[in-house]
Amino acid sequence: MTTELTWLRATEHSDLLAEPTRAALAGWPGAEAVQVAEIDPAIADTSALVAATDITLESSANCLVVRARRSGTETLAAVLVLATTKADINTAIRKTLGARKCSFMSMGAAVEATGMEYGGITPIGLPQDWPLLIDERVVAQDQIVIGSGVRRSKVRMPGPLAQQLPGAQVITDLAVPSA
Template identity: 50%
Template sequence: MAAPDPAPQLGTLSWLPAVDRLDLLGAPVAAAVPTLSAPVWVAEIDDDAADTAAFTEAYSVPLAASANCVVVAARRSGETTMAACLVLATTRADVNGLVRRHLGARKASFAPQDVVVAESGMAYGGITPVGLPASWPVLVDAAVAASELVVIGSGTRGSKLAVPGAVLAGLPGAEVLDGLGQPIG
């Protein structure tokens, strides 16, 4: 029997195998974690530190080791497509450029919070690409896909996941896009 993968050393957090602590995850995330292609890790955090800036400060996790998931509503001819965009926290998603064109939409904007929460079954501030509805495309920036490990939401505000970039790139409906994440500034 192979030895379990060692826990990552990311910030001041204690990381545990996510399959051992499904209780820390949002329901759709807990259902999806056992199906992932490699082990992922979970760490419990304070709900008030769920937002990226507060999280990196509170737990000393480098901003470059975190990824943000934003949900976009893309519209064309009266039809709306929801899509998740995953970019490093040091960048912002190119919603009005690359995302809009990639989805063939006339208009793309951040999806309304209440709609995202209701349709994903996840808490705002904990939205993650793991466990999203199958009909939602998951657009993953190439820099995220190439990362050894990134910290993302867990479906709740009370924990974070550490996931290999290759696992995120291999999620159902995932497409890796160069230039999805644009420099902030």
């Protein structure tokens, strides 16, 4: 049996958001369309969330933090892909960032760089100078469910709204369908 989540206006329930997420929503024109729902932190990972709640895999999006390098220059970026896909880090992401090498950041480094909890990292409230690469399938969704910056809640917003986040670039085939 799945639990139906109770969605609340995120700007009115900022206690359910990480500080960087809360601060980003405070000045963002799209904030009124963002909702938050409290969850058990034990089900913060996508597969557990889908199994325990009314959230579908098709509406779930994952925010991944990457490190790209070229000629001694390093770029930190975030990637937003649907849970039904796999980020194409070795080709699409690497080429988009103009990198020679690209890798996912370690858990500790990602937490430190974002100020968010692992398993709750969200594209809302990332450092302003980071590129945010979004797979085109994300913005095609009516609604997406993403992290809130903490493991004890999730955020829901219209998929097209993601392209209005700071640094956002919508990329065709940034991800490939999962096997």
